[in-house]
Amino acid sequence: MVTGGAGYVGSVVAAHLLEAGHDVTVLDDLSTGHREGVPAGARFLEGRVQDAARYLDSSYDAVLHFAAFSQVGESVADPAKYWRNNVGGTMDLLDAMRGAGVRALVFSSTAATYGEPAVTPITEAAATAPTSPYGASKLAVDHLIGGEAAAHGLAAVSLRYFNVAGAYGDCGERHDPESHLIPLVLQVAQGRRETISVYGDDYPTPDGTCVRDYIHVADLAEAHLRALEATLGTAPAASEAARPAPDGAAPEGEALDARPHVRPGEHLICNLGNGNGFSVREVIDTARKVTGHPIPEILAERRPGDPAVLVASARTAADRLGWRPTRADLAGIIADAWEFARRTARTKES
């Protein structure tokens, strides 16, 4: 079961799981997702995770849990909405999983659990001091899952994504309202916005704008597949693990580690990023090159709660899941998002 599989990341992961031969059921209430985003081949249940007990039974091997609200600014304005859905919804889901005997879970956590980091790159041992109710709600869920695993023998992985971007086939980013930098920059290139606002250029970074670690959504999907298989105990052995990346591109890097495994009762937490930071201005400049559009920018106030630099150490994901990103190139990430944005606009017009 993929909760939130009508949303951006969940739909890409669902598509990748189907390609790997898994049977996928999407549970989504379409509060921020799109029915047409659910990949062909997945069964679709329109419903809430709060009602998961109605849908889950022992025919499911595992749950990948993406369903959540994820707008940082909105969470500051309406924190209860975030605690209720993200934490309350997950409590109901965990109860339903226990009732149905489903004992494997992969959860969408976030770099927002760390807050302003003391040391870069950020490892999973870093202090967690979220700067928004969104980040706090996700950290609370990580604690919930850790307790559930220890008490009831769940095998669980929390994947802490840094800045997800790019697209995969027909699945891409269509948040409404959109708050993420790359899709907003591309809306300017499409003529849907006049300018992009740069939120502050007086940060302690080389060009004064915030630095982030952008990870391709297809790399993220492969990490979910590996996490799922590790919790199920079906992960490929080292000799088989160098499988092609989602679109058939050859993987980079050295031979992968021994068979990944997450045992019942264990809660593994892994950061997912490339370990490379790009500033807001570098992102905008790269998008200018990719799109051929001047993308005018204006300087705006800092956005409250934005740390200056967020860059991941994904060493744990490499060591425990045998995962390596294969699409770290920023221009490639933006080019895939650009292709998706143009295709979506053409579909709307026709």
Ligand SMILES: NC(=O)c1ccc[n+]([C@@H]2O[C@H](COP(=O)([O-])OP(=O)(O)OC[C@H]3O[C@@H](n4cnc5c(N)ncnc54)[C@H](O)[C@@H]3O)[C@@H](O)[C@H]2O)c1
């Ligand atoms: N996009 C990012 O950069 C990013 C970074 C870190 C973590 N995450 C996490 O990844 C997950 C997916 O993010 P996304 O960008 O795809 O968001 P999204 O809004 O596109 O997808 C979330 C999906 O969950 C569904 N949903 C929400 N509450 C639900 C509920 N109670 N019951 C059933 N369905 C519900 C929505 O309809 C939507 O389809 C979220 O948990 C988010 O916190 C995202």
Ligand SMILES: O=c1ccn([C@@H]2O[C@H](COP(=O)(O)OP(=O)(O)O[C@H]3O[C@H](CO)[C@H](O)[C@H](O)[C@H]3O)[C@@H](O)[C@H]2O)c(=O)[nH]1
């Ligand atoms: O119009 C914009 C939008 C964003 N930014 C800047 O661009 C950077 C990236 O902002 P995003 O909104 O794209 O992403 P965030 O870094 O705020 O947050 C994302 O990544 C976080 C971890 O890094 C969490 O996972 C969170 O859930 C997810 O939304 C930030 O410095 C932001 O200030 C702008 O300058 N102008």
